[in-house]
Amino acid sequence: MSANPTASEYLLLFRNNAWYQNLAPEVIEESMNRFSAWADQLSKEGKLKSGGPLETIGKTLTSRNVVTDGPFAESKEAVAGFFVIEAASLEAAVEIANGCPGLDVGQTVEVRSFTTDPFANEIAQIAASKDC
Numbered sequence: 001m002s003a004n005p006t007a008s009e010y011l012l013l014f015r016n017n018a019w020y021q022n023l024a025p026e027v028i029e030e031s032m033n034r035f036s037a038w039a040d041q042l043s044k045e046g047k048l049k050s051g052g053p054l055e056t057i058g059k060t061l062t063s064r065n066v067v068t069d070g071p072f073a074e075s076k077e078a079v080a081g082f083f084v085i086e087a088a089s090l091e092a093a094v095e096i097a098n099g100c101p102g103l104d105v106g107q108t109v110e111v112r113s114f115t116t117d118p119f120a121n122e123i124a125q126i127a128a129s130k131d132c
Contacts, residue, residue: 008086008087008088009049009084009085009086009113009114010084010085010086010087010090010093010111010112010113010114011082011083011084011110011111011112011113011114012051012082012083012084012085012093012096012097012100012109012110012111013079013082013109013110013112014079014080014081014082014083014100014102014107014108014109015076015077015078015079015080015107015108015109015110016076016077016078016080016102016106016107016108017054017056017078017079017080018076018078019031019076019080019102019105019106019107020105023105027105031101031102031104031105034101035100035101035102038099038100038101039051039083042083042085042096046086047085047086047087047096048083048084048085049083049084049085049086050083050084051081051082051083051084052081052082053080053081054079054080054081054082056078057069076106076108080107090111090113093111093113094111097109097111
């Protein structure tokens, strides 16, 4: 990903890291196959730039000296993974996200654009220079 993402890059956040609970193994396998095929198709079309699943455990920082186990969100709110995609507009990114097979098994997809606000970019550069 570039240091200054363009307005055509969008972040898809996949929520619900426990989507597979209470599903039959064959339903889980079919869902995973459909998700992989969807990701492969987006990649072939040049729309998928990067992404991947996230571990369910991690650390949460609430201040510079406070690090706790986390995240503590409910499993259906926890971020399970992400894609960085390229789309012509927010509406086009939403259309891409609407193809996510995870929606059929209880996941949600949050679509966010990267900011092009120079003030926000300046804050990010200052933070990066201070090793935040």
